[in-house]
Amino acid sequence: MDFDYTDEQKALKDEARRFLADASPIPVVRGVLDNPERGHDEALWSRIAEQGWCGAAIPEAYGGHEIGYVELCGLAEELGRSLAPVPFASSIYQYAEALLAEGSEEQKQELLPAIASGEAIGTIAVSEGPGTVSAKRMTTRYANGTLTGTKLPVADGMAAGKAIVLAMGSDGPVLALTDLSGPGVSRQMVQTVDPTRGAATIVFDNAPAQVLGEGGDGIAALARIHSRSAVLMSFEQLGGADRALEMARDYALERYAFGRPIGSYQAIKHKLADVFIRNEVARASAYYGAWALSTNAEELPVAAAAARIAGCNAYWQAAKENIQTHGGVGFTWEYDCHLHYRRARHLGLALGSAKVWKRKLTDLLEAQRAASQAERQAA
Amino acid sequence: MNFDDTPAEASYRAKVREWIAANKPDLTALPPEERLVWTEGHKNAMRQWQATKAAGGYACITWPKERGGAGGTQIEDVIFSQEETNAEIHDPYYITGLKMLIPAIYQFNDDAKFAERVPRAVRGEEIWCQLFSEPSSGSDSAGIRTAAVKQGDEWVINGQKVWNSGAAHADYGLLITRTDPDQPKHKGLTAFWLKMDTPGLEVRPIKTMGGDSELNEVFFDDVCIPDEQRVGNVNDGWSVVLATLMNERAAIGQSNGLTWSDMMDLAASIETDEGTVMDDRAFRDLIADLYVDLEARRLIGFRILTAISRGQSPGPEGSAAKLLWSGGTQTMMSEALDMLDQFGLVQDSTLSPRAGAYQQRFLWSCGLRIGGGTDEIQKNIIAERVLGLPADVRVDKGVPFREIPSGR
Numbered sequence: 001m002d003f004d005y006t007d008e009q010k011a012l013k014d015e016a017r018r019f020l021a022d023a024s025p026i027p028v029v030r031g032v033l034d035n036p037e038r039g040h041d042e043a044l045w046s047r048i049a050e051q052g053w054c055g056a057a058i059p060e061a062y063g064g065h066e067i068g069y070v071e072l073c074g075l076a077e078e079l080g081r082s083l084a085p086v087p088f089a090s091s092i093y094q095y096a097e098a099l100l101a102e103g104s105e106e107q108k109q110e111l112l113p114a115i116a117s118g119e120a121i122g123t124i125a126v127s128e129g130p131g132t133v134s135a136k137r138m139t140t141r142y143a144n145g146t147l148t149g150t151k152l153p154v155a156d157g158m159a160a161g162k163a164i165v166l167a168m169g170s171d172g173p174v175l176a177l178t179d180l181s182g183p184g185v186s187r188q189m190v191q192t193v194d195p196t197r198g199a200a201t202i203v204f205d206n207a208p209a210q211v212l213g214e215g216g217d218g219i220a221a222l223a224r225i226h227s228r229s230a231v232l233m234s235f236e237q238l239g240g241a242d243r244a245l246e247m248a249r250d251y252a253l254e255r256y257a258f259g260r261p262i263g264s265y266q267a268i269k270h271k272l273a274d275v276f277i278r279n280e281v282a283r284a285s286a287y288y289g290a291w292a293l294s295t296n297a298e299e300l301p302v303a304a305a306a307a308r309i310a311g312c313n314a315y316w317q318a319a320k321e322n323i324q325t326h327g328g329v330g331f332t333w334e335y336d337c338h339l340h341y342r343r344a345r346h347l348g349l350a351l352g353s354a355k356v357w358k359r360k361l362t363d364l365l366e367a368q369r370a371a372s373q374a375e376r377q378a379a
Numbered sequence: 380m381n382f383d384d385t386p387a388e389a390s391y392r393a394k395v396r397e398w399i400a401a402n403k404p405d406l407t408a409l410p411p412e413e414r415l416v417w418t419e420g421h422k423n424a425m426r427q428w429q430a431t432k433a434a435g436g437y438a439c440i441t442w443p444k445e446r447g448g449a450g451g452t453q454i455e456d457v458i459f460s461q462e463e464t465n466a467e468i469h470d471p472y473y474i475t476g477l478k479m480l481i482p483a484i485y486q487f488n489d490d491a492k493f494a495e496r497v498p499r500a501v502r503g504e505e506i507w508c509q510l511f512s513e514p515s516s517g518s519d520s521a522g523i524r525t526a527a528v529k530q531g532d533e534w535v536i537n538g539q540k541v542w543n544s545g546a547a548h549a550d551y552g553l554l555i556t557r558t559d560p561d562q563p564k565h566k567g568l569t570a571f572w573l574k575m576d577t578p579g580l581e582v583r584p585i586k587t588m589g590g591d592s593e594l595n596e597v598f599f600d601d602v603c604i605p606d607e608q609r610v611g612n613v614n615d616g617w618s619v620v621l622a623t624l625m626n627e628r629a630a631i632g633q634s635n636g637l638t639w640s641d642m643m644d645l646a647a648s649i650e651t652d653e654g655t656v657m658d659d660r661a662f663r664d665l666i667a668d669l670y671v672d673l674e675a676r677r678l679i680g681f682r683i684l685t686a687i688s689r690g691q692s693p694g695p696e697g698s699a700a701k702l703l704w705s706g707g708t709q710t711m712m713s714e715a716l717d718m719l720d721q722f723g724l725v726q727d728s729t730l731s732p733r734a735g736a737y738q739q740r741f742l743w744s745c746g747l748r749i750g751g752g753t754d755e756i757q758k759n760i761i762a763e764r765v766l767g768l769p770a771d772v773r774v775d776k777g778v779p780f781r782e783i784p785s786g787r
């Protein structure tokens with residue numbers, strides 16, 4: 001048992017932090033915020049790609065560097081902390097993981113090398129409108145090798161060259177792979193609460209597509225993919241939450257009211273202590289998720305759901321209390337507090353809300369309980 | 380990061396699981412009222428268990444052999460505790476002495492007289508208690524008033540301690556006194572170890588709101604303690620307090636009790652028109668929340684152990700773990716009673732689920748938020764030591780102790 005980053009992993013994280021401090025300072029983030037049509041910062045994306053981060057967990061056989069999942073988690077934490085405006089989450093935690101977990105050998109060979117090098121960007125398109133997508137209410141269709149329907153919002157949908165799309169096939173939901181620059185696809189930027197991570201409405205009209213891997217139940221496949229993405233994204237959430245807490249702490253030390261730093265008032269101290277506890281819960285849950293992901297443990301679905309819920313809670317709590325601790329200036333466009341408030345909600349919704357994940361977690365725990373009871377009865 | 384047992388850990392776990400199953404105390408042999416903690420029957424069964432563990436090489440696993448330990452690793456100690464928990468062995472008598480007090484005293488004293496006590500404690504022959512808190516000194520743990528005055532080779536003690544867990548059952552105690560009231564609060568304290576049957580010492584049990592008498596008052600009326608039982612230097616008792624509290628924090632990560640899975644069992648046993656409480660949407664969301672917090676507490680415990688096993692001292696994560704545990708337990712018990720609906724009121728060992736454990740813990744959980752540092756003090760610790768926020772405005776700083784105002 002060992003429950004921390006190794007020294008080498010820590011060194012990699014420190015290096016990543018230094019790199020991002022230089023490559024992705026706040027003006028870079030604001031450059032996208034103030035020009036939402038950009039969706040992401042292309043120069044930053046190229047620099048990140050040059051670092052080899054995109055291929056950190058992708059096997060060498062598919063053009064990756066195969067450094068490891070815990071290492072990728074460390075990078076995610078730093079990306080979250082720096083608010084980097086890049087499509088890393090869509091392309092790496094989601095699209096690449098989808099290919100790795102569910103793609104056919106051919107699809108992996110064909111598509112992963114360009115993702116690992118950062119030349120290509122991919123995404124996953126699930127949502128269609130208000131509420132959680134379900135097999136019953138899904139309108140996008142997959143038939144005869146083509147997709148028809150509308151997906152909204154699709155994270156990094158303008159930047160991505162390819163997408164994996166959840167659609168209704170003849171025998172139930174499937175995941176279909178399509179070229180977003182190909183025929184039958186039209187897309188348009190959509191405004192979101194976090195312009196530093198772009199999004200699109202994508203309309204498919206008989207767009208050519210192929211099933212991902214062997215096909216099969218697309219909702220179940222998506223759940224397997226989401227477990228992997230959730231762990232990785234929980235590290236971005238953790239990094240952001242830690243940063244938001246630091247900002248609040250720093251301000252509480254500098255800002256005086258009634259002749260003393262506001263950070264000396266217990267109402268502020270205890271509030272920030274509560275944020276710290278939420279962050280520790282997120283950290284512990286994320287680490288456990290990283291272990292499950294890196295070892296492909298059977299605990300992965302439960303660990304991922306817990307990491308997701310804890311990550312959503314922590315970043316939300318830290319981001320909103322950071323604004324509160326700042327008072328009026330925290331409410332301005334000029335101060336950076338709102339960048340975390342926006343990003344916290346972007347990450348909190350991008351894989352489905354914490355509410356949905358709570359349901360999922362309890363379902364999993366119940367199934368586990370039933371299985372262990374059956375085992376006991378058999379014995 | 381690795382949560383799997385290594386092959387060596389797995390084989391150790393298998394070995395101790397088998398050993399515990401073969402040797403564990405049989406509480407069913409006791410009359411039902413004697414199966415509860417802090418009763419003579421339960422205490423004697425646990426005394427026997429401690430002796431069995433010592434003979435088997437499973438007591439104080441991390442301590443060197445010459446101190447009566449097993450010379451084992453931190454991880455082995457954790458694995459053994461986990462397996463004890465799985466076997467539903469709950470022992471509140473020896474933890475204070477073996478996990479908190481004796482290791483702290485050892486940092487200051489390794490003389491023959493103290494060393495003689497240690498193997499006896501390991502074998503369960505002697506129980507230790509913590510004599511720190513006083514009527515005017517709880518959270519303000521340096522506000523000690525119990526006085527120690529040097530007379531020849533002895534110290535004469537007068538004053539009162541309170542909230543001392545297990546003092547009525549204890550054979551020895553670690554005592555903090557004030558030796559110089561003219562110095563500021565944290566200076567002028569001195570620690571001693573002493574026998575609980577020393578003349579002039581009187582223990583009076585306190586009935587807690589839970590109905591048990593785990594806690595006690597301890598009165599000192601001209602109690603004489605030889606100077607050789609002083610722990611650390613004169614007027615340096617605060618260092619002893621800090622050493623003890625550090626151990627306490629590390630021990631908290633390992634404590635156990637009813638958890639989310641017990642709540643699921645209870646919910647599944649309560650019928651509703653839709654099935655069981657397990658089918659209730661709001662309850663399902665609650666289980667997810669409880670799971671996340673309580674598992675995180677468990678995992679934070681592992682983080683603390685990882686730090687210890689790398690030779691680092693555990694950070695204030697312990698405060699976070701304690702808050703998650705105490706708050707989580709109280710919330711959980713309140714929800715358990717609510718899901719039983721009106722029947723939740725019934726606290727009867729023959730009628731209530733798990734012999735009334737939920738009701739008992741509903742009451743007991745209030746103490747959890749107070750003992751070992753209150754919720755508020757834990758948050759102060761996090762705010763000041765982790766986040767580096769300023770300490771409270773202190774009106775007692777640098778003031779000679781005898782001039783500090785005291786309320787009720």
Ligand SMILES: Cc1cc2nc3c(=O)[nH]c(=O)nc-3n(C[C@H](O)[C@H](O)[C@H](O)COP(=O)(O)OP(=O)(O)OC[C@H]3O[C@@H](n4cnc5c(N)ncnc54)[C@H](O)[C@@H]3O)c2cc1C
Binds near residue numbers: 266
């Ligand atoms: C179950 C249990 C077991 C215990 N076991 C032992 C034992 O074995 N040995 C021993 O010596 N003691 C023991 N104690 C005592 C325990 O350490 C004290 O009760 C505790 O530290 C609180 O002190 P107090 O009771 O004097 O409350 P107070 O310190 O008077 O606190 C009253 C309230 O004021 C708040 N408060 C106090 N100071 C501050 C502050 N600076 N900022 C914000 N809020 C503050 C507290 O959080 C609390 O809510 C035990 C207590 C319990 C409940």
